[in-house]
Amino acid sequence: MQLIVHPYTLPMANPFRIAHGSRTEQPTLIVELSTVSMTTRISGYGEAPMTSYYGLDSAECTRVLTDLAPAFAQKKDLPESMESFLEEVAPDLHPFLRCALDVALEDLRARVQGVPLRHLWRGKTSMDSPDRYGEAKLRQTPTCYTIGLAPVEEMVRKLKAFPWPIYKIKLGAGDDDLAIIRALRKHTEAPFYVDANTGWTAEQTIALSHELKALGVVFIEQPLKTDDLTGQKEVFQHSALPIIADESCQTEVDVDRCARYFHGINIKVVKCGGLTPARRMIARAREQGLKVMAGCMTESSVGISGIAQLLPELDYADMDGAMLITNDPARGVTFDPVTGYAIYPDRPGIGVELIA
Structure with missing residues (x-):
């Protein structure tokens, strides 16, 4: 195998x-x-966003990946799994980089067999299935579109400029969060997901939950800091809305603990190390009775198309990363602006192709 790194x-x-x-x-x-x-x-693709608050640097990460290229070059056959291969050659590799390699291998494996990845997982072996790989029978989970924190007038402007069937609203940086939701609600009847990004207290969350529920909010994502377990237990017991873990659910070991404090989890594929561990997290969450969401960072269509393979297994989705950028270097999965449902390209693997 050949390993190539494309920085953007x-x-x-x-x-x-x-x-x-x-x-x-x-x-x-x-x-x-x-x-x-x-x-x-045949090539497969994965992506690692270089998110600064996770301490990632493009030049350093490129060097780390490039140093792994000789180990990949020695492999004549595809590894059984990226996890087992990396345990041999790079056991301490950062989860974001593990994710990019895991998705690239899964994409490559499906492309070699000529089928979309999500259908390879379901045992499909042909691109020529008369029911389009059973696509119509898969769960349809719409993605939300995110309105980032800004002065309320700017948030209203962004919402009006981008009509969408479901919005995620970023809150948690001030005392006017309820006013923001009230202002946005005047301009759309679409459901809202609210993400407080650890910016609230337990008392705030419980009080706001009742008001937000009346305003058409579906759930609250990660209202408290990850170490406030006492407050989170209070919120879990008394919130009028379901509470979804994000920062509190980074990897597989977090799922069982979250079942005691949250109603659901948001899985970030880059944080847990790829699609392979993400699917195990989904299975464990279901065993624990948790709702499951998958979210993105700010990624191109490469990252989003990888995460979108999980859509049939999800209750909620936040896969708008490629909609938030202006120079997407790839084509892949897109989303219907009326329904929010994924539109999968007629290509194998995760369906992406680089264009820049």
């Missing part, structure tokens, strides 16, 4: 602000794994 900088369509800070561009690395099958070179 993704300008944001609008400044994107959450409780952690604001940014106008997102560096990212797209990882390509390729092999030769029947004299044809």
Whole structure:
């Protein structure tokens, strides 16, 4: 296998602000794994956004991945799993980079077999299934579109400029959060997901939950800091709305604990290390009676198309990352602006192709 790293900088369509800070561009690395099958070179792709508050640097991460290229070059066959391969050659690799490699391998494996990845997981073996791989029978889970924190007038402007069937509203940086939702509600009847990004107290969350429920909010995501377990228990017991874990659910080991404090989890594929562990997290969450969401960072269509393979297994989805940038270097999964449902390309694997 050949490993190639493609660095990009993704300008944001609008400044994107959450409780952690604001940014106008997102560096990212797209990882390509390729092999030769029947004299044809086939490539699979994954992505690692270089998110600054996770301590990631494009140049350093490119060096780390490039140093792994000789180990991949020695592999004549595809590894059984990226996890087992990395345990041999890079056991301490950052989860974001593990994710890019895991998705690239899963994409490559499906492309070699000529089927979409989500259908390979379901045992489909042909691109020519008369029911389009059973697509109509899969669960249809719409994605939301995110309105980042800003002055309320700017948030209203962004919402009006981008009609969408479901919105995620970023809150948690001030005392006017309820006023923001009230202002936005005047301009749409679409359901709202609210993400407080650890910016509230337990008392605030419980009080706001009743008001927000009346305003058409579906759930509240990660209202408290991750170490406030006492407050989270109070919120879990007394909130009028379901509470979804985000920062509190990073990896597989977090799922069981979250079942005691949350009604659902938001799985970030980059944080847990790829689609392989993400699918195990989904299975465990179901065993624990949790709702399941998958979310994105700010990623191109490569990252989003990988995460979108999970859609049939989800209750909620936040996969708008590629909608928030202005120079997407790839084509892949898109979303219907009326329904929010995924539109999958007629290509194998995760369905992406690089265009820049």
